[in-house]
Amino acid sequence: MRKSRLTAVLAAAACGALVAGVSVAQADNRPAGHRAGPAVFTLIEHADTDTVVDLGPHGDSLGDQLAFGNPVFDTAGHKVGSDQGSCIRTKVGTAWECSWTTTLHGGSIVVQGPFYDAADSTLAITGGTGKWRTARGQMHLHARDAKGSAYDFTFAVER
Numbered sequence: 001m002r003k004s005r006l007t008a009v010l011a012a013a014a015c016g017a018l019v020a021g022v023s024v025a026q027a028d029n030r031p032a033g034h035r036a037g038p039a040v041f042t043l044i045e046h047a048d049t050d051t052v053v054d055l056g057p058h059g060d061s062l063g064d065q066l067a068f069g070n071p072v073f074d075t076a077g078h079k080v081g082s083d084q085g086s087c088i089r090t091k092v093g094t095a096w097e098c099s100w101t102t103t104l105h106g107g108s109i110v111v112q113g114p115f116y117d118a119a120d121s122t123l124a125i126t127g128g129t130g131k132w133r134t135a136r137g138q139m140h141l142h143a144r145d146a147k148g149s150a151y152d153f154t155f156a157v158e159r
Contacts (some may be wrong), residue, residue: 002108006152030158039157041154041157042075042155043072043073043081043152043154043155044073044120044144044151044152044153045071045073045150046073047149050066052065053066054059056089060093061089062091063088064088064126065088066086066088067086069082069083069084070082070084072153077105081103081104081105083100083102084100085098086098086099087099092112094116094118095115095116096115096117097112097115098111098114098115099111099115107127107128107131108130110128110141112126120143121141122139124138125138125139125155125157132157135157135158136159137158138156139156140153140156144152
C-alpha cells in the first residue's frame with residue numbers, strides 16, 4: 001500500500017510538471033495577435049550638458065567621447081526624469097556608439113546603440129530597474145532641431 005501511494009504521488013507530480021511545462025511553452029508561443037503590445041511613449045530630452053571630450057587628433061576624430069546628464073520631459077512639458085550616459089565616436093562626422101540610462105519615476109530604462117549626426121536612429125532597450133526591470137524593446141531617437149538642443153525618445157517597451 002505504501003509503495004503504491006508513493007508511486008501515485010510521484011505520478012501526480014510528474015503530470016503536474018508536464019502540464020506546467022506545456023502551459024509555459026504555449027504561453028511563449030502565442031500568436032502575435034494574442035500578446036499584449038509594447039508600452040509606447042515619447043519623452044523629450046533637453047540636451048543642456050552635452051560635452052565632447054577630444055581624445056584623438058585635434059577636432060572630430062575616432063575615439064572622441066560625448067558625455068551627458070540631461071533633464072527629460074513628457075510631451076506636455078513636465079519634467080519627468082533625467083538621463084545620463086556616454087558615447088564614443090565610431091565614424092568621424094557620421095556616428096557615435098552610445099549607452100545611457102533614462103531615470104523615471106519608479107525606475108530606469110537602459111538603451112544602447114548608434115547616434116547619427118544627421119539621421120534618426122533606433123537603439124536597443126537592454127534592461128531597466130524598478131517597474132522597468134524586465135524592459136526589452138527599442139527606442140527611436142529623433143533630433144527636434146538642427147542644433148541638437150532637444151531630442152525625442154520614443155520608447156517601445158516590452159515588459
